[in-house]
Amino acid sequence: xxxLPKQYDPLQHEPAIYKKWEESNAFKPNNGQPFKRQDKKPFxxxxxxxxxxxxxxxxxxxxYSIMDVLIRYHRMKxxxxxxxxxxxxxxxxxxxxxxxxxxxxxISRHDLGREKFLAKVWEWxxxxxxxxxxxxxxxxxxxxxxxxVFTMDDKYMRAVQEAFVRYYEQGIVxxxxxxxNWCPRCTSVISDLEINHVExxxxxxxxxxxxxxxxxxxxxxxxxxxxxxxxTAIAVHPADKRYKKLVGEMVIVPxxxxxxxxxxxxxxxxxxxxxxxxxxxxxxxxxxxxGNTHKLPIINVxxxxxxxxxxxxxxxxxxxxxxxxxxxxxxxxxxLLIKTEPYRHSITLCDRCxxxxxxLISRQWFVDMSKLKGATTAVAEQEIIKFFPPxxxxxxxxxxxxxxxxTISRQLWWGQRIPAWWKEDTRGTAKEEGNxxxxxxxPEGDGWLQDPDVFDTWFSSAxxxxxxxxxxxxxxxxxxxxPTSVLISGRDIIYLWIxxxxxxxxxxxxxxxxxxxxxxxxxxxxxxxxHPTVLTKTGQRMSKSLGTGIxxxxxxxxxxxxxxxxxxxxxISYDNQAIKFDPVSIRSGRNFANKIWNIARxxxxxEDRDQPSTYADHWIQQRIQQVAVEVTGxxxxxxxxxxxxxxxxxxxxxLADWYLEILKVQGDTKVAHAVFRDALILMHPFLPHITELLxxxxxxxxxxxxxxxxxxxxxxxxxxxxxxFQDIIxxxxxxxxxxxxxxxxxxxxxxxxxxxxxxxxxTMTHSRLVDADASSFLxxxxxxxxxxxxxxxxxxxxxxxxxxxxxxxxxxxLITQQTKYQQILRQMTGKAxxxxxxxxxxxxxxxxxxxxxxxxxxxxxQGH
RNA sequence: GGGCGGUUAGCUCAGUGGUAGAGCAACUGACUUACAUUCAGUAGGCCAUAGGUUCAAAUCCUAUACCGCCCACCA
Numbered sequence: 001x002x003x004l005p006k007q008y009d010p011l012q013h014e015p016a017i018y019k020k021w022e023e024s025n026a027f028k029p030n031n032g033q034p035f036k037r038q039d040k041k042p043f044x045x046x047x048x049x050x051x052x053x054x055x056x057x058x059x060x061x062x063x064y065s066i067m068d069v070l071i072r073y074h075r076m077k078x079x080x081x082x083x084x085x086x087x088x089x090x091x092x093x094x095x096x097x098x099x100x101x102x103x104x105x106x107i108s109r110h111d112l113g114r115e116k117f118l119a120k121v122w123e124w125x126x127x128x129x130x131x132x133x134x135x136x137x138x139x140x141x142x143x144x145x146x147x148x149v150f151t152m153d154d155k156y157m158r159a160v161q162e163a164f165v166r167y168y169e170q171g172i173v174x175x176x177x178x179x180x181n182w183c184p185r186c187t188s189v190i191s192d193l194e195i196n197h198v199e200x201x202x203x204x205x206x207x208x209x210x211x212x213x214x215x216x217x218x219x220x221x222x223x224x225x226x227x228x229x230x231x232t233a234i235a236v237h238p239a240d241k242r243y244k245k246l247v248g249e250m251v252i253v254p255x256x257x258x259x260x261x262x263x264x265x266x267x268x269x270x271x272x273x274x275x276x277x278x279x280x281x282x283x284x285x286x287x288x289x290x291g292n293t294h295k296l297p298i299i300n301v302x303x304x305x306x307x308x309x310x311x312x313x314x315x316x317x318x319x320x321x322x323x324x325x326x327x328x329x330x331x332x333x334x335x336l337l338i339k340t341e342p343y344r345h346s347i348t349l350c351d352r353c354x355x356x357x358x359x360l361i362s363r364q365w366f367v368d369m370s371k372l373k374g375a376t377t378a379v380a381e382q383e384i385i386k387f388f389p390p391x392x393x394x395x396x397x398x399x400x401x402x403x404x405x406x407t408i409s410r411q412l413w414w415g416q417r418i419p420a421w422w423k424e425d426t427r428g429t430a431k432e433e434g435n436x437x438x439x440x441x442x443p444e445g446d447g448w449l450q451d452p453d454v455f456d457t458w459f460s461s462a463x464x465x466x467x468x469x470x471x472x473x474x475x476x477x478x479x480x481x482x483p484t485s486v487l488i489s490g491r492d493i494i495y496l497w498i499x500x501x502x503x504x505x506x507x508x509x510x511x512x513x514x515x516x517x518x519x520x521x522x523x524x525x526x527x528x529x530x531h532p533t534v535l536t537k538t539g540q541r542m543s544k545s546l547g548t549g550i551x552x553x554x555x556x557x558x559x560x561x562x563x564x565x566x567x568x569x570x571x572i573s574y575d576n577q578a579i580k581f582d583p584v585s586i587r588s589g590r591n592f593a594n595k596i597w598n599i600a601r602x603x604x605x606x607e608d609r610d611q612p613s614t615y616a617d618h619w620i621q622q623r624i625q626q627v628a629v630e631v632t633g634x635x636x637x638x639x640x641x642x643x644x645x646x647x648x649x650x651x652x653x654x655l656a657d658w659y660l661e662i663l664k665v666q667g668d669t670k671v672a673h674a675v676f677r678d679a680l681i682l683m684h685p686f687l688p689h690i691t692e693l694l695x696x697x698x699x700x701x702x703x704x705x706x707x708x709x710x711x712x713x714x715x716x717x718x719x720x721x722x723x724x725f726q727d728i729i730x731x732x733x734x735x736x737x738x739x740x741x742x743x744x745x746x747x748x749x750x751x752x753x754x755x756x757x758x759x760x761x762x763t764m765t766h767s768r769l770v771d772a773d774a775s776s777f778l779x780x781x782x783x784x785x786x787x788x789x790x791x792x793x794x795x796x797x798x799x800x801x802x803x804x805x806x807x808x809x810x811x812x813x814l815i816t817q818q819t820k821y822q823q824i825l826r827q828m829t830g831k832a833x834x835x836x837x838x839x840x841x842x843x844x845x846x847x848x849x850x851x852x853x854x855x856x857x858x859x860x861x862q863g864h
Numbered sequence: 865g866g867g868c869g870g871u872u873a874g875c876u877c878a879g880u881g882g883u884a885g886a887g888c889a890a891c892u893g894a895c896u897u898a899c900a901u902u903c904a905g906u907a908g909g910c911c912a913u914a915g916g917u918u919c920a921a922a923u924c925c926u927a928u929a930c931c932g933c934c935c936a937c938c939a
């Protein structure tokens with residue numbers, strides 16, 4: 001084999017290695033072999049399905065790195081391992097993207113019509129929809145690509161429809177006319193989870209509503225005067241003394257002269273504004289509830305186009321902001337506008353397009369959460385599903401406790417059509433019951449029209465763990481891989497997706513057909529691992545629109561996939577909710593890969609020798625066993641960052657800095673090769689490409705990706721320690737600096753304890769060991785006890801003085817410490833555990849020893 | 865309005881009861897034949913503040929401040 005270059009070039013190797021894996025079938029569970037009677041439980045991760053509009057960002061890069069580490073670890077452990085990939089049609093997001101590109105050509109989707117528009121979306125999807133899959137591969141993700149699923153595959157859509165029909169039959173899905181969040185720009189309803197509350201400067205208007213049968217008025221504060229056209233009551237708190245007598249009176253809505261009653265309701269806050277509130281049941285969620293209680297009429301004055309409706313009389317068709325201006329002006333002219341004051345309050349915006357949301361009443365499909373939340377909360381509460389880190393359990397339960405019914409219909413074109421049928425196609429006229437049929441196929445007979453609406457994207461992705469495995473059929477895959485092992489995600493989709501998968505799974509797997517006797521067998525996954533969010537170095541959110549994003553693929557191109565993965569993983573901690581990403585860590589990942597590369601080069605270059613094992617050989621063997629145990633433990637508990645750091649420190653410091661330096665002089669090369677081989681195994685999940693490459697360079701017949709993990713237990717109770725050796729070397733090195741000895745001059749060295757690493761010691765310190773402690777030697781105490789003596793003709797009077805000063809300083813520092821420790825020991829006596837006291841006494845003994853060593857050294861110095 | 869995180873060296877972060885660590889940056893030295901994407905070393909911290917528990921607190925408890933995130937129907 002040609003000699004390896006000094007520097008590892010990841011770009012030259014990574015794609016070819018990936019190809020080798022793909023061709024080997026390693027990504028498939030059991031290497032693609034049919035399942036026999038499995039003794040081992042499968043390990044399965046469902047990929048949080050990326051949108052087809054997506055391209056890889058930093059958050060993905062981290063998430064996929066974590067998942068790939070766990071997948072590869074379990075695969076090597078011998079678990080039948082499945083990483084199920086797929087993409088999401090992403091209704092609103094995709095429709096918006098395609099609409100935007102059409103708009104650039106001056107076309108609206110309405111110009112094309114539904115069918116032609118959908119054809120365009122499919123075209124777009126063909127071209128760009130799998131971009132992120134390619135990017136995942138570049139990162140080394142070992143998904144089973146043969147199972148790639150798209151949420152609008154025929155089979156998947158069938159499952160979605162099936163779920164809807166079953167929910168309907170169970171009475172969980174219903175069609176209702178209720179107040180919902182309407183986005184005028186998306187022209188669709190959206191769910192409570194797809195809105196954002198943003199604080200904004202605005203005005204609070206106080207408006208006079210005159211009494212109808214007496215002089216005077218009642219004052220009402222509002223931030224949205226235009227909704228007054230839909231007012232059907234004024235509400236006050238029943239205990240409010242100011243208004244008690246007025247309850248039951250009628251007032252006139254200004255400008256439109258509609259009489260409405262004053263009602264009493266406990267939901268009113270007496271302390272806010274005037275304590276009297278206008279009630280607009282059609283356009284405010286709280287008002288809708290109040291209206292419902294008091295059986296108030298509902299007047300829809302805001303339409304789905306964001307303009308006022310015909311019910312707004314003279315204001316019909318006006319855009320909202322214009323209507324507001326006009327109404328304020330007219331109120332002012334009529335002297336009914338009492339005051340206008342600046343006011344900060346939060347408005348709701350569409351999560352997708354930041355358009356202000358209009359609450360309005362509309363006929364939509366809903367999932368009745370009251371029927372699902374109990375079981376869902378229970379599996380979290382009883383830890384049938386476990387959260388990592390555990391604090392997310394509380395978040396989850398809290399959200400479930402307060403969850404509202406879920407609006408699942410969307411007025412979009414791109415998506416999965418709702419399988420409901422009726423005779424008239426005018427939406428809204430279909431009655432709640434009796435006037436439509438819910439079934440996958442159209443009902444018998446002519447004239448049935450399908451509901452034009454599509455499902456919320458999350459309704460379909462909620463079925464992901466089941467539907468990708470073949471549900472509603474009770475397939476072999478479903479039997480084998482469901483429940484999956486762990487769901488790994490950022491915290492942003494805990495409610496949008498994770499919660500919905502859980503209640504979908506619990507509900508649909510209950511059917512006898514699946515033979516799932518308890519909740520533990522129905523849940524979609526056993527663990528939920530919430531990983532940190534990736535922020536910019538300054539703690540900002542990474543976003544394309546803010547220009548704060550960093551493209552992970554650029555990092556991959558510059559430093560390689562392994563370096564990018566490792567750099568990210570090295571930065572995370574199990575308990576952290578966010579990392580401030582610094583690209584320097586990727587460079588350091590690249591350096592680490594290079595370090596590994598050069599360790600391999602070095603091991604290639606040394607000749608095998610038949611030397612007996614040294615103490616260092618035993619030490620490194622024990623160390624890697626320990627590391628293997630700790631890394632394994634960390635991976636089992638999702639401490640991926642901790643595992644990465646452990647490996648980094650072991651490889652760089654223990655193995656390269658110490659062991660290999662010793663090996664240059666003495667030691668068993670067989671041990672070195674074996675330890676490095678084990679290190680490659682342990683590092684493979686983190687740096688899959690370079691480890692695979694070096695593995696094959698070592699003429700291993702198998703692929704590392706499929707090689708068994710190290711499962712030995714750490715054996716030695718008192719593992720050998722290199723402390724003394726390291727202490728000697730460090731002490732000699734700093735003594736050299738102190739004495740200003742030329743780097744290359746060979747010194748005489750006496751050590752108080754013998755070492756079987758004497759040859760290495762001499763080389764690493766440029767010294768010649770001597771048996772006896774000559775009186776002319778300068779003595780330096782070791783940290784762990786003992787002393788080294790240094791003799792050299794290069795020692796000058798100046799350097800002796802410097803050494804004396806240093807020793808004095810050290811001595812004084814130790815005296816201070818000794819005093820402190822003695823005091824602590826006195827405090828501890830009689831109160832602390834005997835173990836702690838013994839430890840403290842030992843520390844003191846060591847201190848005393850060091851002090852006397854220094855003292856002797858000082859005396860010796862004075863002799864010079 | 866509620867909840868959850870965080871606050872440790874210039875920067876990014878480890879460290880869950882025994883008196884503080886790493887990497888990067890800075891500074892000093894070295895092209896030591898695996899690696900200058902390297903090696904050896906130096907310096908740098910009242911562990912946010914105030915109380916409390918304890919022989920002993922960065923660590924446990926309580927408040928406060930600041931930063932971040934999540935949830936929420938205050939017109």
